[in-house]
Amino acid sequence: MSAQTINTKPSTRVRRRLISPITLRILAINLLALAVLLFGMIYLEEYRRGLIAxxxxxxxxxxxLFAAAITESATSPDPTTTxxxxxPLAQQMVRRLVEASNVRAILFFDDGTLLAxxxxxIGPGGSVEVEALPPPKSKDTMRDLLEAYDRMVARLWQPAPVPEQPSGGKPLVADFPEIEQALAGSPGQAVRPTTNGSMNLSVAVPVLRYKHVVGAQVLGALVLTKSSSEIDAAVFKVRLDILRWFAVALGVTVLLSLYLAGTIARPIRILAAAAERVRRDRHRKRKIxxxxxxxxxxxxxxxxxSEMTDALWLRMDAIEQFAADVSHELKNxxxxxxxxxxxxxxxxxxxxRERLMEIILEDVARLDRLISDISDASRLDAELSRADAQPVDIGRMLETLANVAEASAGERQATIHAEIKKRAPLVVNGIESRLVQVFQNLIANAVSFSPTGGTITLKAERVNGMVVAEVxxxxxxIPDGLEKQIFARFYSHRPNHEAFGxxxxxxxxxxxxxxxxxxxxVRAENRHDGANGPQGARFVVELPAQ
Structure with missing residues (x-):
């Protein structure tokens, strides 16, 4: 009685998780592209710089245009005067020119003093500074958060903020360095970050009067300043639109990712669980x-x-049946x-006593043959799975086997010849030694059943992509009804002239x-010639051609 080997290695069981790893990977990969889009919002500064320019x-x-209007309306009409x-006229013109626009206009004399x-x-009681009221406070918390985010991102790409009017009180030339360029006769520009996160855009142009003698005369400098609030609002709108589409894309991506993961991960989990149940099943009630x-x-x-499971069950049945057949055949x-x-x-x-000793020797020889053939049959599958297939010429193989078999026919004196139709290549992909074994078995079987001096014919041809060989x-x-039974294990139907075993x-x-x-x-059938009954046996082997 042999002890059964118990496998103590822990099995890999299917773990139940709330979210499968495949689902997480699909979500991560799909969301990565959206994350790139989201981070791309930071790089809208190129768009902002284009708007600023x-x-x-x-x-x-x-x-x-304002400077030309001031020259025409706020200077002496006499071109010869200095x-x-x-x-008064210049101040009035400055106020009127900016009434229809949201810009600030500052006019300096040519010596840098403030004019308007x-x-x-300016009134009897002195000067009063006009300040624009801030927009009403939004009640949309999400919008406020997005605006705060927009200002924070804008600061990342701007230099340190400076006050809109560093000197305080009335504007000075020192507050606008671009005025020096304007007083020199050419326009100047400047962009200044402010403490509230926006920017102050400033342009200075010279106020010129043309004379016949001296040419263009610089009478002063006009500065127009404007907040970047409209530009900020435009950039913010773009970011807000991107966020909206991002939210839509995010929702669609998550839903599609979950659906895709469900169509992949869930069936795989079901198959893994079913495979685990089949592995533990002892009564073959579980199915894939x-x-x-x-x-x-x-x-x-x-x-x-499913096919693998059925094949494994068939293999197990074959092993059990093979063990039972071996036990029966060895017992006799x-x-x-x-x-x-x-x-x-x-x-x-x-x-x-001598006769009994002969029986003992025959039984020992029979046991030896049985054990050798059983050993060959048991290791055949493993050998076929490990061996490398090579091109094998069936026509040449049969010609060689015919010559060898005829030379070793012995007392049967059989004539063995090959009829090979070589109109097409008779090459198959296989293991030559094992294919030789097949045809040797068939030839030996034919020799043992042939009458003395009989003829055994080996044929081969290519038909519809198959190499068809006949013995x-x-x-x-073959006895009627036993054409398939003769291929069963341990089935033996031998001619009368052969000794048993x-x-x-x-x-x-x-x-x-x-x-x-x-x-x-491979199949077996009888050869018939009219009504005279079987004229012999035919074994047909069909192999896929290379």
Missing amino acids: AELGTLENKAK QGLIP DSLLL PDFANRHDEIGQLASAL PLTSLRSAVETVAHINDPKS LDEGPG LHSGLGLSISQQIVSAHGGT
Whole structure:
């Protein structure tokens, strides 16, 4: 009695998780692209700089128009006079010019002193500074948060903020360095970050008067300043639109990712759990779920697992049946051997004793053949799975086997010849030694059943992508109804002239196993010639051509 080996290695069980790793990976990969889009919002500064450049160009054109209007309306009409700007008229013009726009206009004399400021109203009681009221406070918390985020991002790409009017009180030339360029006769521009996160855009242009003698005369400098609030609002709108579309894309991506993960991860978990149940099942009641309605890789995987499970069960059944057949076949010679050994001890007649010894030797030889054939059959699958297939020319193989078999036919004196039709290559992909074994078994079987001096014919041709080889003899043929039974293990139907026990009954079974492993088939049938009954047996082997 042999002890059963127990596998103590812990099995890998299917773990139940709230979210599968595949789902997390799909979500992570799909969200990565959206994250790149979200971080791309930070790099809208190029768009902002383009808007600022366009706004500065607009301000410069507007400042030139204002300067030309001031020259025409706030200077002396006499071109020969040296009088420059007329302060009352200049102040009035500055206020009127900016009434329809949201810019601040500041006018300086040519010596840098302040002449007019659109935000300073000069009256009997002194000057009053006009300050724009801030927009009403928003009640939308989400919008406020986005605006705060927008200001924070804007500060990342701006220099340190400075006060809108560093000197305080009235504006000075020192507050606007671009005025020096304007007083020199050419326009100047400047962009100043402010403490509230926006920017102050400033353009300075010279106020010129043309004379016949001296040419252009710089009477002063006009500065137009404007907040970047409109630009900030435009950039913020772009960011807000991106966020809205990002939210939509995020929702769609998450839903599609979950759906995709569900169509992949869930069936795989079901298959893994089913495989675990099948592994633990002892009564073959568990089956692999059928996903045949899925025409994708999951369906193919389910079909492959189901076929693999059925093949494993068939292999286990074959192993059990093989063990039972081996036990039965070994029991007969062992019983005979035991009886002979027990009897020989009680017999004194030399002839009877000699006969019993012959029986013992025959049984030992039979056991040896059985064990050799059983060993060959048991390791056949493993050898076929490990060996490398090579191109094998079946036509040349049969010609060689015909010459060898005829030379060793012995007392049967059989004539063995090959009829090979070489119109097409007769090459298959296989293991040559095992294919040789198949045809040797068939030829030996034909020789044993052929009459003395009979003819055995080996044929081969290519038909519809298959190499068809035949072994034909002139023996009594196969008993009716046993054409398939003769390929069963340990089945033995031998001619009368052969001694009992010379064959194990595994030759045809092993041949069929080898041919099946090569993707082919082997069958047996009788040769008929009119109404005279069987004229011999025909074994047909079909193998896929290379």
